[in-house]
Amino acid sequence: MRRRALLTRLLLVTVLLPGPVRAAELSVFAAASLADALGEIAAAYERESGDHAVLNLGASSALARQIQEGAPADLFLSADEEKMNALEKRKLLLPGTRKSVLSNTLVIVVPDDSRLKITGAKDLASPGIRAIALAEPQSVPAGIYAKEYLKKIGIWSKVIDRVVPTENVRAALAAVESGNVDAGVVYKTDAGISKRVKIAYEVPRAEGPVISYPFAVVAGSARPEAARRFLEYLQSPAALAVFRKYGFLVLGG
Amino acid sequence: MRLALRNIRLPLAHFEFQVDVEVTRQVTALFGPSGSGKTTLLDVLAGLRRPASGSIEIEGRTLTDTAAGLHVPVRDRHIGYVPQDGALFPHLSVRGNLLYGRRRDPEGIHTLPVEHVLDVLDLAPLLDRGIGALSGGEKQRVALARALLSSPRLLLLDEPLAALDDELKRRVLAHLQRVRDELRVPMLYVSHSTGEVAALCHEVLILDRGRIVARGEPQDLF
Amino acid sequence: MTAGDWQVVGFTIRVAALATLLILPPGLLVAWCLARLHWPGKSVVETLVALPLVMPPVATGLILLKAVGRRGPIGRLLGELGIDVVFTWRAVVLAMAVMSFPLLVRTARVAFEGVPVRLEQMARTLGAGEVRLFFTVTLPLASRGVLGGLLLSFARALGEFGATILVAGNIPGRTTTLSLAIYQLVQLGRDDQAYRLMAFTVVIAFATVWWSEWFLRRARRP
Numbered sequence A: 001m002r003r004r005a006l007l008t009r010l011l012l013v014t015v016l017l018p019g020p021v022r023a024a025e026l027s028v029f030a031a032a033s034l035a036d037a038l039g040e041i042a043a044a045y046e047r048e049s050g051d052h053a054v055l056n057l058g059a060s061s062a063l064a065r066q067i068q069e070g071a072p073a074d075l076f077l078s079a080d081e082e083k084m085n086a087l088e089k090r091k092l093l094l095p096g097t098r099k100s101v102l103s104n105t106l107v108i109v110v111p112d113d114s115r116l117k118i119t120g121a122k123d124l125a126s127p128g129i130r131a132i133a134l135a136e137p138q139s140v141p142a143g144i145y146a147k148e149y150l151k152k153i154g155i156w157s158k159v160i161d162r163v164v165p166t167e168n169v170r171a172a173l174a175a176v177e178s179g180n181v182d183a184g185v186v187y188k189t190d191a192g193i194s195k196r197v198k199i200a201y202e203v204p205r206a207e208g209p210v211i212s213y214p215f216a217v218v219a220g221s222a223r224p225e226a227a228r229r230f231l232e233y234l235q236s237p238a239a240l241a242v243f244r245k246y247g248f249l250v251l252g253g
Numbered sequence B: 001m002r003l004a005l006r007n008i009r010l011p012l013a014h015f016e017f018q019v020d021v022e023v024t025r026q027v028t029a030l031f032g033p034s035g036s037g038k039t040t041l042l043d044v045l046a047g048l049r050r051p052a053s054g055s056i057e058i059e060g061r062t063l064t065d066t067a068a069g070l071h072v073p074v075r076d077r078h079i080g081y082v083p084q085d086g087a088l089f090p091h092l093s094v095r096g097n098l099l100y101g102r103r104r105d106p107e108g109i110h111t112l113p114v115e116h117v118l119d120v121l122d123l124a125p126l127l128d129r130g131i132g133a134l135s136g137g138e139k140q141r142v143a144l145a146r147a148l149l150s151s152p153r154l155l156l157l158d159e160p161l162a163a164l165d166d167e168l169k170r171r172v173l174a175h176l177q178r179v180r181d182e183l184r185v186p187m188l189y190v191s192h193s194t195g196e197v198a199a200l201c202h203e204v205l206i207l208d209r210g211r212i213v214a215r216g217e218p219q220d221l222f
Numbered sequence C: 001m002t003a004g005d006w007q008v009v010g011f012t013i014r015v016a017a018l019a020t021l022l023i024l025p026p027g028l029l030v031a032w033c034l035a036r037l038h039w040p041g042k043s044v045v046e047t048l049v050a051l052p053l054v055m056p057p058v059a060t061g062l063i064l065l066k067a068v069g070r071r072g073p074i075g076r077l078l079g080e081l082g083i084d085v086v087f088t089w090r091a092v093v094l095a096m097a098v099m100s101f102p103l104l105v106r107t108a109r110v111a112f113e114g115v116p117v118r119l120e121q122m123a124r125t126l127g128a129g130e131v132r133l134f135f136t137v138t139l140p141l142a143s144r145g146v147l148g149g150l151l152l153s154f155a156r157a158l159g160e161f162g163a164t165i166l167v168a169g170n171i172p173g174r175t176t177t178l179s180l181a182i183y184q185l186v187q188l189g190r191d192d193q194a195y196r197l198m199a200f201t202v203v204i205a206f207a208t209v210w211w212s213e214w215f216l217r218r219a220r221r222p
Helices: A002-016 A032-049 A060-068 A081-089 A121-125 A141-152 A156-162 A169-177 A188-193 A224-234 A237-245 B038-046 B094-100 B114-121 B136-149 B166-183 B194-200 C003-036 C042-054 C057-068 C073-080 C089-113 C117-125 C130-158 C162-168 C178-188 C191-220
Strands: A025-031 A052-058 A075-077 A099-103 A106-111 A132-135 A163-166 A183-187 A197-202 A213-217 B003-011 B016-023 B027-031 B053-058 B061-065 B079-082 B154-158 B187-191 B203-208 B211-216
Touching: A025 A032, A025 A060, A025 A224, A032 A052, A032 A169, A032 A188, A032 A224, A032 A237, A052 A060, A060 A075, A060 A081, A060 C178, A075 A224, A081 A141, A081 A213, A106 A141, A106 A169, A106 A188, A121 A141, A121 A156, A121 A197, A132 A141, A132 A169, A141 A156, A141 A169, A141 A183, A156 A163, A163 A169, A169 A183, A169 A188, A169 A197, A183 A188, A188 A197, A213 A224, A224 A237, B003 B038, B016 B038, B016 B203, B016 B211, B027 B038, B027 B194, B038 B079, B038 B154, B038 B187, B079 B136, B079 C117, B094 B136, B114 B136, B114 B166, B136 B154, B136 B166, B166 B194, B187 B194, C003 C042, C003 C089, C003 C130, C003 C178, C003 C191, C042 C057, C042 C089, C057 C073, C057 C089, C057 C162, C089 C130, C089 C162, C117 C130, C130 C191, C162 C178, C178 C191
Parallel strands: A025 A052, A025 A075, A132 A163, A132 A183, B027 B187, B027 B203, B079 B154, B154 B187
Antiparallel strands: A075 A213, A099 A213, A106 A183, A106 A197, B003 B016, B003 B053, B053 B061, B203 B211
16 A cells, blocks of 8 residues: 555656656657757757757658658658648648748858859859759758759759759758869858858848748647647747857748 | 609698609509599699699709799690599580690690591590580590690599499590500509509509509519 | 659669679689689688678768769879769769679689689690680689679669769769669659659569579589
């Protein structure tokens, strides 16, 4: 009897105590471009709430595909609306949790030792450039944005033979860092974290494509409440400050 | 024929091969129990194995001299070899096998005419056959002719009749006698059989545990 | 199958065939050395050759990327000659070649070891030099095993993914092979198209491996 009472008390304590004791482990599927900012925010959140966010980073297209196939995700942080639409259409999002939070800017980067003269995006079509890395332009958001922009300024058909599509935007950045391509089109936030590339040209907000990062809780989440709490935290002033520090633009802010 | 093996030494698994001998007769038999080092002696002569020390000289030409660091490559020794199973090339026809090593002796003395060799060994009807279609006796005749056509200064025969039945043995032996008498090729003939040795050889060397323990003419020894 | 599908299939077969042909001479050389020669440090070479077989393909790809990348030692040299490797079809061939090299070497080595040393020795006594001996005796007798190994390497090359995606990327119409295309199509959610290509790879792989096994089975027969 006494043992049973003790057990009940222990259980109660476990349920009611705040902090690490009732910690949840959250599976967060996030666009690769969010990696560094999100890592910092997740660490701060864990210190504050005890909840541990496991980040699964990759191309939003690949992540959306994994969620469609039943991957155990609690939150999805996409780099474009289209991927989120696809999940919403299949009723894979927890209704009412979707929110577009961030935006970004496209930049043209070159290896830090590059001697290429690039003063505008149209210079990507100049003969000195043999290979341009960008995220896969059919499915990965960063690639779709880059293609959209290059089409808009009329050089897509000229550069298409030089395009080296990569798995995700960070892989495009890595290809530029390694010097294996002459230039790359990535997010400004990616260029900011690398010391081995330099920004040759920043696409003005007005000319570039509309970039937005929608966040949502996944319908199949086993911990929807913990997921909601982290989603809220991601929109807190503290988190948004971190996003801004890395160069993201905060929508509606 | 003058073949001289001087102080040939080669450690083997169970004894040391140790031979010092000079051979002058046209056909000499190497006689002895299995594992006495007969095949080793042939391999050393052909250059397939290098002795630890010693020298080999044939007709005044040095083939091996460990003291001088000399070892004439196998292909330049002009020593023919007929191993026990013939070792014919299975992917070539009889003709392909025969012509594989056809060459003239650079010194001109040992070159045998193709027709003559084919005639002595009665091979003309077999030329277009595959190796798989030959009987044991035919195989040995082809192996013999293949070695002869490469114009050897010495022919090594390693129990060429061992695998044949008595009737075939008798017939191939007759061919070997013709090779001896008509083609006049010097031979070193390894055998277990006193009958073969008596029918073919001028002199016998008896080998035991890597040493020559006796030598003489066949009629004196057997 | 669409025109794009056929392009991918044709490209994959072409680069895999080229890779297999490229590794043939060095593969046979290494296999022959391993089968016939003994030297100190042989086991190191054996291990090195087997490495791509057991290492994660992506790790092999990374090593290649560092070596032939524009800033890598080999890539820099080739760059000065005006030859781009990374993210071109050449990189696909390179990745495939490196990944299938061990398979060719392993099978060819076994095939060479199956050729009786005695036959090679006889060829030498018949005056054949090492090169002639290799092409007229060793290679023909090992040919079934070598062909089996060649087909196996080809099949391995067809399916290469990990190393290819690192050094060659996945550039539609230029470096996209069957495996990369299937992966890409799954990412895009075009499963039906992926299934079509998958069915095709199964057919090619099955036919190649079956044919290879047929050669290897016949090679084991005497």
